[in-house]
Amino acid sequence: MVFKGRAYPTAFLTLLKNDKVAATFVAEDTGLFEKELTGLPGGIYSFGIFAEDTEKRKSVTLGFSISILAGTTTTISGIFLSPTISLGPTQVEKGGKVDIAGQVFPESQVKIFVGSKEIVKEAVASKKGKWDYKLDTGILDEGEHSAKAKALFGEGEQSPFSQTLSFLVVAPGVLICKGADFNFDGKVNLVDFSIMMYWWKSRNPANPCVDVNHDGVVDIIDFSILMYWWTG
Ligand SMILES: [Ca+2]
Ligand SMILES: [Ca+2]
Numbered sequence: 008m009v010f011k012g013r014a015y016p017t018a019f020l021t022l023l024k025n026d027k028v029a030a031t032f033v034a035e036d037t038g039l040f041e042k043e044l045t046g047l048p049g050g051i052y053s054f055g056i057f058a059e060d061t062e063k064r065k066s067v068t069l070g071f072s073i074s075i076l077a078g079t080t081t082t083i084s085g086i087f088l089s090p091t092i093s094l095g096p097t098q099v100e101k102g103g104k105v106d107i108a109g110q111v112f113p114e115s116q117v118k119i120f121v122g123s124k125e126i127v128k129e130a131v132a133s134k135k136g137k138w139d140y141k142l143d144t145g146i147l148d149e150g151e152h153s154a155k156a157k158a159l160f161g162e163g164e165q166s167p168f169s170q171t172l173s174f175l176v177v178a179p180g181v182l183i184c185k186g187a188d189f190n191f192d193g194k195v196n197l198v199d200f201s202i203m204m205y206w207w208k209s210r211n212p213a214n215p216c217v218d219v220n221h222d223g224v225v226d227i228i229d230f231s232i233l234m235y236w237w238t239g
Pocket of ligand 1: 193
Protein backbone atom coordinates (compact mmCIF):
# COMPACT_ATOMS: atom_id res chain seq x y z
CA MET A 8 0.00 0.00 0.00
CA VAL A 9 1.63 3.23 -1.13
CA PHE A 10 0.47 6.73 -0.22
CA LYS A 11 1.68 9.70 -2.29
CA GLY A 12 0.78 13.32 -2.36
CA ARG A 13 1.30 16.92 -1.37
CA ALA A 14 1.87 18.21 2.15
CA TYR A 15 4.19 21.04 3.30
CA PRO A 16 7.99 21.17 3.41
CA THR A 17 9.23 18.91 6.24
CA ALA A 18 5.69 18.48 7.56
CA PHE A 19 5.29 15.74 10.15
CA LEU A 20 2.76 13.24 8.81
CA THR A 21 0.71 10.67 10.67
CA LEU A 22 -0.87 7.76 8.85
CA LEU A 23 -3.80 6.03 10.53
CA LYS A 24 -5.04 2.53 9.82
CA ASN A 25 -8.47 1.70 11.27
CA ASP A 26 -8.11 4.71 13.61
CA LYS A 27 -4.73 3.62 15.00
CA VAL A 28 -1.37 5.17 14.14
CA ALA A 29 0.27 2.98 11.49
CA ALA A 30 3.25 5.21 10.67
CA THR A 31 4.71 8.66 11.16
CA PHE A 32 7.14 10.24 8.73
CA VAL A 33 8.37 13.57 7.40
CA ALA A 34 7.57 15.12 4.03
CA GLU A 35 10.37 16.15 1.68
CA ASP A 36 11.68 19.72 1.45
CA THR A 37 9.57 20.06 -1.68
CA GLY A 38 6.42 19.25 0.33
CA LEU A 39 5.87 15.96 -1.52
CA PHE A 40 5.56 12.72 0.41
CA GLU A 41 5.46 9.01 -0.27
CA LYS A 42 5.01 6.25 2.26
CA GLU A 43 4.62 2.51 1.86
CA LEU A 44 2.84 0.22 4.29
CA THR A 45 3.76 -3.41 3.78
CA GLY A 46 2.48 -6.75 5.02
CA LEU A 47 -1.21 -5.90 5.05
CA PRO A 48 -3.51 -8.93 4.83
CA GLY A 49 -6.30 -8.62 2.27
CA GLY A 50 -9.44 -6.89 3.44
CA ILE A 51 -11.16 -3.57 3.75
CA TYR A 52 -9.28 -0.85 5.54
CA SER A 53 -10.01 2.70 6.53
CA PHE A 54 -6.97 4.93 6.32
CA GLY A 55 -6.50 8.47 7.51
CA ILE A 56 -3.68 10.92 7.10
CA PHE A 57 -2.94 14.32 8.61
CA ALA A 58 0.02 16.67 8.73
CA GLU A 59 1.52 18.93 11.35
CA ASP A 60 3.45 21.92 9.99
CA THR A 61 6.72 23.32 11.31
CA GLU A 62 4.74 25.57 13.68
CA LYS A 63 2.72 22.66 15.15
CA ARG A 64 -0.51 23.52 13.36
CA LYS A 65 -2.47 20.54 12.08
CA SER A 66 -4.30 19.83 8.85
CA VAL A 67 -7.67 18.16 8.91
CA THR A 68 -7.57 14.37 8.68
CA LEU A 69 -8.21 13.03 5.21
CA GLY A 70 -9.83 9.61 5.23
CA PHE A 71 -10.48 6.85 2.70
CA SER A 72 -11.74 3.29 2.77
CA ILE A 73 -10.02 0.79 0.50
CA SER A 74 -10.38 -2.86 -0.28
CA ILE A 75 -6.95 -4.50 -0.55
CA LEU A 76 -6.13 -7.78 -2.27
CA ALA A 77 -3.39 -9.75 -0.56
CA GLY A 78 -0.12 -9.84 -2.49
CA THR A 79 -0.79 -6.75 -4.60
CA THR A 80 0.43 -3.19 -4.24
CA THR A 81 -2.17 -0.48 -4.31
CA THR A 82 -1.09 3.13 -4.75
CA ILE A 83 -3.13 6.07 -3.62
CA SER A 84 -1.65 9.11 -5.31
CA GLY A 85 -2.84 12.67 -5.54
CA ILE A 86 -3.43 13.09 -1.82
CA PHE A 87 -3.51 16.84 -1.20
CA LEU A 88 -3.49 17.73 2.47
CA SER A 89 -5.50 20.72 3.61
CA PRO A 90 -3.68 23.92 4.52
CA THR A 91 -2.98 24.54 8.18
CA ILE A 92 -4.43 27.73 9.58
CA SER A 93 -4.02 30.06 12.54
CA LEU A 94 -5.30 33.57 13.09
CA GLY A 95 -4.91 36.45 15.43
CA PRO A 96 -6.05 38.46 17.14
CA THR A 97 -9.22 36.49 17.85
CA GLN A 98 -10.96 39.69 18.89
CA VAL A 99 -10.52 42.89 16.95
CA GLU A 100 -12.11 46.30 16.76
CA LYS A 101 -13.94 46.80 13.47
CA GLY A 102 -11.45 48.13 10.93
CA GLY A 103 -8.53 46.35 12.55
CA LYS A 104 -6.65 43.58 10.80
CA VAL A 105 -6.78 39.85 11.46
CA ASP A 106 -3.69 38.01 10.33
CA ILE A 107 -4.63 34.62 8.90
CA ALA A 108 -1.71 32.31 8.15
CA GLY A 109 -0.66 28.73 7.71
CA GLN A 110 1.28 26.29 5.59
CA VAL A 111 0.39 24.37 2.45
CA PHE A 112 2.07 22.80 -0.56
CA PRO A 113 4.60 25.37 -1.93
CA GLU A 114 3.33 27.88 -4.47
CA SER A 115 -0.26 26.74 -4.17
CA GLN A 116 -3.01 29.25 -4.57
CA VAL A 117 -4.83 29.60 -1.26
CA LYS A 118 -8.47 30.61 -1.07
CA ILE A 119 -9.56 31.98 2.28
CA PHE A 120 -13.28 31.80 3.00
CA VAL A 121 -14.69 34.20 5.56
CA GLY A 122 -17.93 32.88 6.97
CA SER A 123 -21.08 34.86 7.57
CA LYS A 124 -20.25 37.21 4.69
CA GLU A 125 -19.31 34.79 1.92
CA ILE A 126 -16.10 36.65 1.28
CA VAL A 127 -13.30 34.83 -0.51
CA LYS A 128 -9.75 36.19 -0.42
CA GLU A 129 -6.66 34.81 -2.08
CA ALA A 130 -3.04 34.32 -1.17
CA VAL A 131 -0.15 32.51 -2.82
CA ALA A 132 2.04 30.21 -0.79
CA SER A 133 5.77 30.86 -0.78
CA LYS A 134 8.41 28.38 -1.95
CA LYS A 135 8.56 27.21 1.65
CA GLY A 136 4.82 26.60 1.71
CA LYS A 137 3.94 29.55 3.94
CA TRP A 138 0.89 31.69 3.26
CA ASP A 139 -0.75 34.55 5.03
CA TYR A 140 -3.41 37.14 4.52
CA LYS A 141 -4.16 40.27 6.49
CA LEU A 142 -7.92 40.59 6.55
CA ASP A 143 -9.30 44.11 6.88
CA THR A 144 -12.31 43.77 9.20
CA GLY A 145 -13.77 47.10 8.01
CA ILE A 146 -15.82 45.09 5.50
CA LEU A 147 -17.32 42.85 8.20
CA ASP A 148 -20.26 43.36 10.52
CA GLU A 149 -19.70 43.33 14.24
CA GLY A 150 -20.06 39.86 15.64
CA GLU A 151 -18.56 36.40 15.31
CA HIS A 152 -16.92 35.37 12.03
CA SER A 153 -15.03 32.35 10.85
CA ALA A 154 -12.22 31.65 8.44
CA LYS A 155 -11.09 28.52 6.64
CA ALA A 156 -8.85 27.90 3.66
CA LYS A 157 -8.36 25.49 0.80
CA ALA A 158 -5.58 25.21 -1.73
CA LEU A 159 -5.42 24.83 -5.49
CA PHE A 160 -2.41 23.63 -7.40
CA GLY A 161 -1.58 22.99 -11.03
CA GLU A 162 -4.43 21.96 -13.27
CA GLY A 163 -7.34 21.85 -10.89
CA GLU A 164 -5.90 19.87 -8.01
CA GLN A 165 -7.75 20.93 -4.87
CA SER A 166 -7.18 20.28 -1.21
CA PRO A 167 -9.98 19.82 1.30
CA PHE A 168 -10.79 22.71 3.64
CA SER A 169 -8.54 23.53 6.55
CA GLN A 170 -9.86 23.67 10.06
CA THR A 171 -12.30 26.52 10.70
CA LEU A 172 -11.29 29.21 13.17
CA SER A 173 -13.43 31.97 14.57
CA PHE A 174 -12.81 35.57 15.54
CA LEU A 175 -14.90 38.37 16.94
CA VAL A 176 -15.30 41.84 15.44
CA VAL A 177 -16.41 44.42 18.00
CA ALA A 178 -17.22 48.13 17.88
CA PRO A 179 -14.28 50.41 18.64
CA GLY A 180 -13.77 50.74 22.37
CA VAL A 181 -15.79 47.73 23.44
CA LEU A 182 -13.20 44.96 23.55
CA ILE A 183 -14.48 42.15 25.72
CA CYS A 184 -11.73 40.97 28.03
CA LYS A 185 -10.63 37.36 27.67
CA GLY A 186 -9.02 36.60 30.98
CA ALA A 187 -5.30 37.33 30.90
CA ASP A 188 -5.02 37.11 27.10
CA PHE A 189 -4.65 40.85 26.56
CA ASN A 190 -3.72 40.74 22.86
CA PHE A 191 -6.38 38.11 22.03
CA ASP A 192 -4.03 35.65 20.36
CA GLY A 193 -5.33 32.67 22.31
CA LYS A 194 -2.22 32.38 24.48
CA VAL A 195 -1.20 33.79 27.83
CA ASN A 196 2.52 34.40 27.64
CA LEU A 197 5.32 36.97 27.75
CA VAL A 198 3.46 39.29 25.38
CA ASP A 199 0.57 39.57 27.84
CA PHE A 200 3.01 39.85 30.72
CA SER A 201 4.68 42.85 29.08
CA ILE A 202 1.30 44.48 28.41
CA MET A 203 0.50 44.06 32.09
CA MET A 204 3.89 45.49 33.08
CA TYR A 205 3.19 48.55 30.96
CA TRP A 206 0.11 49.26 33.11
CA TRP A 207 1.67 48.01 36.36
CA LYS A 208 0.35 49.81 39.47
CA SER A 209 -1.91 52.04 37.39
CA ARG A 210 -5.42 52.77 38.66
CA ASN A 211 -8.41 52.29 36.37
CA PRO A 212 -6.12 51.68 33.37
CA ALA A 213 -7.20 52.79 29.89
CA ASN A 214 -6.80 49.14 28.93
CA PRO A 215 -9.45 47.74 31.30
CA CYS A 216 -8.54 44.12 30.62
CA VAL A 217 -5.19 44.26 32.41
CA ASP A 218 -7.03 44.87 35.68
CA VAL A 219 -8.06 41.25 35.51
CA ASN A 220 -10.06 41.16 38.75
CA HIS A 221 -11.60 44.60 38.11
CA ASP A 222 -10.74 46.05 41.52
CA GLY A 223 -9.39 49.28 40.04
CA VAL A 224 -5.65 48.64 40.28
CA VAL A 225 -3.13 46.53 38.36
CA ASP A 226 -1.18 44.68 41.00
CA ILE A 227 0.11 41.37 42.29
CA ILE A 228 -3.39 39.85 42.36
CA ASP A 229 -3.77 40.43 38.61
CA PHE A 230 -0.28 39.07 38.12
CA SER A 231 -1.10 35.86 39.99
CA ILE A 232 -4.22 35.40 37.82
CA LEU A 233 -2.01 35.85 34.76
CA MET A 234 0.34 33.18 36.11
CA TYR A 235 -2.63 30.89 36.70
CA TRP A 236 -3.69 31.15 33.05
CA TRP A 237 -0.12 31.03 31.70
CA THR A 238 0.12 28.88 28.55
CA GLY A 239 3.67 29.84 27.52
CA1 LIG B 1 -1.92 36.68 24.53
CA1 LIG C 1 -6.69 44.29 39.85
